[in-house]
Amino acid sequence: MSGIWGKSIRLSIFGESHGKAIGINIDGLPPGFEIDIDGIKQEMARRAPGKSILSTSRAEEDEFEIISGFFEGRTTGAPLCAIIKNTDSISAHYSEMQAKMRPGHADYTGYVKYKGFNDYRGGGHFSGRLTAPLVFAGAIARQMLEKRGVIIGSHIKSIGSVQDEAFDPVNIDAQALKSIRDKVLPVIDDQIGEKMKEAVLAAMEQADSLGGIIECAAVNVPEGLGDPFFDSVESSLSHLLFSIPSVKGVEFGAGFDIAYMRGSEANDELYIKDGIVKTYTNNNGGILGGITCGMPLVFRAAIKPTPSIGREQRTVDIKGKKNTSIQVSGRHDPCIVSRAVPVVEAAAALVLLDFMLFESRVK
Ligand SMILES: Cc1cc2nc3c(=O)[nH]c(=O)nc-3n(C[C@H](O)[C@H](O)[C@H](O)COP(=O)(O)O)c2cc1C
Numbered sequence: 093m094s095g096i097w098g099k100s101i102r103l104s105i106f107g108e109s110h111g112k113a114i115g116i117n118i119d120g121l122p123p124g125f126e127i128d129i130d131g132i133k134q135e136m137a138r139r140a141p142g143k144s145i146l147s148t149s150r151a152e153e154d155e156f157e158i159i160s161g162f163f164e165g166r167t168t169g170a171p172l173c174a175i176i177k178n179t180d181s182i183s184a185h186y187s188e189m190q191a192k193m194r195p196g197h198a199d200y201t202g203y204v205k206y207k208g209f210n211d212y213r214g215g216g217h218f219s220g221r222l223t224a225p226l227v228f229a230g231a232i233a234r235q236m237l238e239k240r241g242v243i244i245g246s247h248i249k250s251i252g253s254v255q256d257e258a259f260d261p262v263n264i265d266a267q268a269l270k271s272i273r274d275k276v277l278p279v280i281d282d283q284i285g286e287k288m289k290e291a292v293l294a295a296m297e298q299a300d301s302l303g304g305i306i307e308c309a310a311v312n313v314p315e316g317l318g319d320p321f322f323d324s325v326e327s328s329l330s331h332l333l334f335s336i337p338s339v340k341g342v343e344f345g346a347g348f349d350i351a352y353m354r355g356s357e358a359n360d361e362l363y364i365k366d367g368i369v370k371t372y373t374n375n376n377g378g379i380l381g382g383i384t385c386g387m388p389l390v391f392r393a394a395i396k397p398t399p400s401i402g403r404e405q406r407t408v409d410i411k412g413k414k415n416t417s418i419q420v421s422g423r424h425d426p427c428i429v430s431r432a433v434p435v436v437e438a439a440a441a442l443v444l445l446d447f448m449l450f451e452s453r454v455k
C-alpha cells in the first residue's frame with residue numbers, strides 16, 4: 093500500500109479502523125516550531141465521530157500520543173510520529189462483509205488487490221477513520237501557515253439538494269474563515285444548515301444516505317507557489333484531496349461552470365492597487381499556469397453519499413461466487429460531509445506547507 097505523500101514533508105499513514113491504533117509519521121518538518129497541542133485537539137474534535145446526530149455513533153475521542161520528533165514543546169526536526177488508539181470498534185458488525193461486498197465501499201477492490209488478506213473490519217485501511225491522522229498532521233501544518241499569515245477555512249456548500257451561499261471568491265475575509273470553523277455545522281447561512289440536517293435525517297429514516305460539496309478557501313497565499321507541469325498547485329491539491337475516502341470530484345474557481353463561459357467572462361482581468369497585482373474576478377481560483385497568483389485559493393470537493401446503508405442492495409458473495417443482496421447494519425455516518433470538512437482543510441494546509449517549505453529550501 094502506498095500510504096506515503098509529499099515532497100518537502102513526507103507523510104506516511106498507517107493502521108486499520110479495527111486494529112490497535114492508527115497513526116502518521118511526518119518527516120521534514122522544520123525544527124524548533126512550537127506546537128499548540130490544544131489547537132491540534134480542537135481540530136481533531138471537529139472530525140471525531142460520535143459527537144452529533146449526523147455522525148456515526150462510534151464513540152472515539154481521537155486522543156493522540158506523539159511518540160517522536162517533539163521535545164520540550166517544539167519540533168525537533170526528526171520524524172514526528174503520532175498514534176491514535178482505536179477504542180470503540182465492534183468487529184461483529186462486519187462478519188457478513190468477509191464474503192459480501194458492500195456496494196460503493198472498497199470491500200471488492202480491497203479483496204482483489206490484497207488477495208483476500210486485507211483487514212475488512214470497518215473498512216480496514218480504507219476506512220474514513222484513517223483521516224484522523226491526516227487531520228493531526230494538517231493541524232500542525234495549519235499552525236505553521238498561520239504564523240506566515242495564511243488562513244484556511246471552508247463551509248458546506250451543499251448536502252443533497254440543499255444549497256448554502258457560495259464564498260465571494262474575490263473578497264474572502266480571513267476572520268470570517270476562522271469563525272466558520274467554530275460552528276457545529278459549518279455553513280454561511282445557519283437556516284440553510286437546519287434544512288441540511290432535516291434532509292439528512294429524512295434520508296436516514298429511509299435507510300439511505302446523502303452526499304454533498306465542501307467549498308474551501310485559503311487567503312494570504314503567497315504568489316508564485318507551484319509549477320506549470322506535474323507539480324501544479326491544482327494537481328498537488330487534487331492528489332491529496334482524492335486520497336480522502338469518499339471524495340469523487342474536485343474543482344477550482346468557477347470549476348466545471350467555466351466551460352459554459354466565454355473568454356470575455358472567464359478571464360480574470362488584472363489591476364494594481366497599492367502596488368499589488370489583483371484580479372477583478374477569480375474564476376481561476378487563485379491559480380494560473382499551476383502557480384498561485386495571490387488571489388484567494390478557492391476549490392470545492394464533492395463527497396459521495398455514505399456507501400454503507402440499511403437499504404437492501406444487490407451484491408456478490410465473493411467466497412461462494414454467487415449473486416446475493418446486502419443490507420448493511422452497524423454504525424455509519426448518514427452523511428460524511430460535515431466530518432470531512434476538517435479533513436479537506438487539512439489536505440489544503442499540508443499541500444500549501446509542502447510548497448512553501450519547498451520554495452524556501454530551493455531559494
Ligand atoms: C470522515 C469519513 C467518514 C466516513 N464514514 C463512513 C461510514 O460511516 N460508512 C461508510 O460506508 N463509509 C464511510 N466513509 C467513506 C468510505 O470510507 C469510502 O467511501 C470508502 O473507503 C471507499 O472509498 P471511495 O469512496 O473514495 O471510493 C467515510 C469517509 C470519511 C472521509
Ligand SMILES: C=C(O[C@@H]1CC(C(=O)O)=C[C@@H](OP(=O)(O)O)[C@H]1O)C(=O)O
Pocket residue numbers: 109140141148149150152181182185213214215218219220221222224337422423424425
Ligand atoms: C470510526 C470512524 O468512522 C468510521 C468510518 C467508516 C468507513 O467505512 O469509512 C465506517 C464506520 O466504522 P465502524 O463501522 O467501525 O463504526 C465509521 O464509524 C472515524 O471516522 O473515526
